[in-house]
Amino acid sequence: MKILEVLLNGQFLALLGAAFAVIFAGLGSARAVGMVGEVAAGLVTEDPDKFSQTLLLQALPGTQGIYGLLTAFVILFRIGIIGGTPAELNTVQGILFLVAALPIAVVGYKSAIAQGKTAAAGVGIVAKRPQELAKAITYAAMVETYAILALLGSILMVFGIRV
Amino acid sequence: MSIVRMHKIAIIGLENDKEDIIEELMNIGVLHISDVSGKLQDENWTELVNIEENEEEIFQLALDIEKIKASLDYLKQYDKGKKALFAQKRTVDISKFNSIIENKDKIWEAVELINSMDENLNKLKQEKNKLENSINSLSPWKSLDIPVQLTGTKATSIFIGVIPASYDVNSLKEQLKSEVEESYIHIVSEDRDQIYIVAICHKSRADELLNVLKNHGFNKVVFKEMTGTVEQNIQNSKHEILKIEERITSLIKSIDDLCNMREDIEMLYDYLVVEKDRKETLGRLLNTEHTFIIEGWVPETEIDYFKESTGKWRWDCYIHISEPEEGEEYPILLENNKLVQPFEVVTEMYSLPHAGEIDPNAIMAPFFFMFFGMMVSDAGYGILLSLVSAIAIYKLKPKGMLEKLLKLLLLCGISTIIWGALFGGWFGDIVTQITGGKVEIKPIWFNPLEDPMKLLIWSLIFGGIHLYAAMGMKAYDAIKKGRIWDAIFDTGFWYIFLTGLALLLVGGKAGTIGKYMAIIGAILLILTQGRAEKNIIKKFTKGVGSLYNAVGFMSDVLSYSRLLALGLATGVIASVINTIGTLFGFNIIGVIVFIVAFFVGHIFNLLINALGAFVHTSRLQYVEFFGKFFEGGGKPYTPFKINTKYVNIIKNNKEKGERKS
Structure with missing residues (x-):
């Protein structure tokens, strides 16, 4: 049963966790950033001067993808794939890393999309009242709080696992 | 830290002098003119007054301004003259300005010419395209040597x-x-x-x-409308294209000649904008048959200047100056010292305080300064941020919002340097990476990557202090308004209760003290929080219910965990960039990869994190801090003055002192 051996390998499970963090958080951000971009492009056809303001809004839901990558890197550091020799992990340790990656993977995905919707609606604020950009940004930032909390949860867990 | 007090102004004058008085008020430039349209609906006023209808005139001015703007935009594309990256306003003497404006027919001619050129050039380009297309479609038939018809x-x-x-x-x-x-x-x-x-x-x-x-x-x-062989036709088209190209170059050359007119056109633009502002103000004044009235506000700091200037007037008019009534709202002008001023922009983006409130900027500023630095927390990035902002301030010499924003970034950069040094982040761990671990810049305090829990606790403590400051502001506001008991009940007792809870968490001897403090605080809160109710049972239940706010306080404190999270994010990504950069070792390829990774990576990281830090620091101010005490809703003080885009107009070669706006 070679395949089972691989599946229960600690390094594999930890890597799977890192992959989840990058994949789902990145997917969410990609969708969200695209969503804001579509709306913003519509506004900029009418008023090209609003480019920088809408770009700011578009950048906001992109952070979840970065948080996912960040978590993945911290996991890779911990299990020694980057900057060191790969550590020997048993199955339980592998699963622990996998679990630690879940908060940012799941919350990152969903919060990016929610934030994208908020930011896309914020483009409407920029269209009609450009001086109120800060308010649009604040609305989107309210959503991001939960991605940050998830990131914090993930990172503290990863730091806490004994290798 | 304060809101500047305003004096209420009313000017009543004769219809005949109206235009002159308005122009003079514009030159004085300190009067904020109130919107009086509400009075038109007022029964006592509606019989007496009306508003001058000049919308058409304003509309025409707006059209003219648009036209000039189009021609200026167009000139910009072709102007080969020295283009300053950071354009500054030119200074022009009033007499020169007036003499140029007197020749405005000539300037208008140039504007019309430029705008028509735009059209002509487009037409020529279209024609050229059409010919080129037809050549393309004919080329397969090139060797056909019989006439196509x-x-x-x-x-x-x-x-x-x-x-x-x-x-x-x-x-x-x-x-x-x-x-x-x-x-x-x-x-x-x-x-x-x-x-x-x-x-x-x-x-x-x-x-x-x-x-x-x-x-x-x-x-x-x-072959539509064609005679002769294909070869002949192609030759003809080519000939046509040459001719069109010649015309295009000659057109562009004549645009170049018109570039000399640009400065004059800009002045005309400014002139018309000022004219439009004036007309708009005229349209907002209340008139009777022979008189008019202006109402407005002048800041306390400018009132002497205003009195002195209006004292010289030779028109018959009545000027009434009075203090605002108790609780009356007036336009808001903030006055803070130079260090706090840049932070006003954060409050301005949220909302200005209203007239009866305290200006929160002086208290908010140090927290903003500190939190921003903690979130970026890399000395290298701080140096970059400060340097770029400083250069921009020096080169651009911006005014208003942009000036404040750039100065804010400069200060935040300094804060970032401090925190970066405390945490040992200099472009991440670049020194360690380059030297292969031989040299290491030790953090002055500690490295959050090694002990995130420690920084988490500190983040929450800083958050607690921030929230205490917010509650303090609420108490200060209450005391200022003479409600001392409210300050003691709603802030003082909460301090006792929450500090007790916090000490309980610390444990040990402090925990015992904390226990009693929390109990005493809770009792005091139960006794006082329901004081607005009349029924004794309701007083009690509301008092007990208020203890639930402690949960809200906890969640507010936890919100400051973002200080840690964003700080870690910068540090980890920076070290990842360095790891990638040093991947290929010390050889030619390695050095090239390192340089590319260093510049692209760190600039990207700096941008995304500075944006994140700004947004989240603002959020902590808006939601956690302002939420506790700040009402906002003030209208900004916008004096009626000469507002130009391209030139500063000065009188008699002597610059009028810059007045605050």
């Missing part, structure tokens, strides 16, 4: 056309040989999609030939 001779018919490349030409030829013997087929050229052919046959067999051709997908080509 020819459809036959005395005895023959000629068919010119294409068949799709998917059909076999050889089978066509063979079929023609067997079915229409009296024919000739010539292949002019072929390309990927089509075969270009000419077919000739005896007139009597024309129909049969056409039939065979059609079976092979033949399509007749008609």
Whole structure:
């Protein structure tokens, strides 16, 4: 049963966790950033001067993808794939890393999309009242709080696992 | 830290002097004119007053301004003159300005010319395109040496056309040989999609030939409005294009000549904008048959200047100056010291305080300074941020919002340097990476990557202090308004209760003290929080219910965990960039990779994190801090003054002192 051996390998499970963090958080951000971009492009056809303001809004839901990558890197550091020799992990340790990656993977995905919707609606604020950009940004930032909390949860867990 | 007190101004004058007085007020430039349209609906006023209808005039001015703007935008594309990256306003003497404006017909001519050139140039470019297209479509027929309009001779018919490349030409030829013997087929050229052919046959067999051709997908080509051979036509078109190009270059050259007029056009623009502002203000004044009234506000700091300037007036008018009534709202002008001023922009983006409130900026500023630095927390990034902002301030010499924003970034950069040094982040861990671990810049305090829990606790403590400050502001506001008991009940008792809870968490001896403090605080809160209710039971239940706010306080404190999270994010990404950069070791490729990774990576990281830090620091101010005490809703003080875009107009070579706006 070679395949089972691989599946229960600690390094594999930890890597799977890192992959989840990058994949789902990145997917969410990609969708969200695209969503804001579509709306913003519509506004900029009418008023090209609003480019920088809408770009700011578009950048906001992109952070979840970065948080996912960040978590993945911290996991890779911990299990020694980057900057060191790969550590020997048993199955339980592998699963622990996998679990630690879940908060940012799941919350990152969903919060990016929610934030994208908020930011896309914020483009409407920029269209009609450009001086109120800060308010649009604040609305989107309210959503991001939960991605940050998830990131914090993930990172503290990863730091806490004994290798 | 304060809101500048305003004096209420009312000016009543004669209709005949109106234009002059308005112009003079604009020159004085400190009066904020109130919107009086509400009075038109007021019964006491509506019989007496009306508003001058000048919307059409304003509309015409707006149209003119748009036209000039279009021509200026257009000139910008072609202006080969020295272009300053950071454009500054020019300073122009009033007499020179007036003499230029007197010749505005000449400037208008230039504007019209430029705008029509735009149109002409587009037309020429279109024509050129059309010709180029026709050359392209003719080129396959280039070797066809019979006139294209020819459809036959005395005895023959000629068919010119294409068949799709998917059909076999050889089978066509063979079929023609067997079915229409009296024919000739010539292949002019072929390309990927089509075969270009000419077919000739005896007139009597024309129909049969056409039939065979059609079976092979033949399509007749008609050369519209063309005579002579294809070669001739192509030559003609090329000739035309040359001519058009010549005209385009000569047009562009004449635009270049007009670039000299740009400064004059800009002045006309400013003149018209000022004119429009003035007309708009005129349209907002209340008039009776022979008089008019202006109402407005002048800041306390400018009132002497205002009195002195209006004292010299030679018109008959009545000026009434009074203090605002108790609780009356007036436009908001903030006055803070130089260090706090940049932070006003954060509050301005949220909302200005209203007249009866305290200005939160002085208390908010140190927290903003500190939190921003903690979130970026890299000394290298801090240096970059400060440097870029400083250069921008020096070069741009911006005014207003942008000036504050850049100064804010400069200060935040300094804060970032401090925190970066405390945490040992200098472009991440670049020194360690380059030297292979031999040299390491030790953090002054500790490295959060090694002990995130420690920084988490500190983040929450900083958050607690921030929230205490917010509650303190609420108490200060209450005391200022004479409600001392409210301050003690709503802030003092909460301090006791929450500090007790916090000490409980610490444990040990402090925990015991904390326990009693929390109990005493809770009792005091239960006794006082329901004081607004009349019923004794309701007083009690509301008092107990208020303890639930402690949960809200906890969640507010936890919100400051973002200080740690964003700080870690910068640090980890920076060290990842360095790891990638040093991946290839110390050789030519390695150094190139390192340089590219360093510049692209760190600039990206700096941008995304500075944006994140700004947004989240603002959020902590808006939601957690302002939420506790701040009402906002003030209208900004916008004095009626000369507001130009391109030039500063000065009088008699002596610059008028910069007045605050």
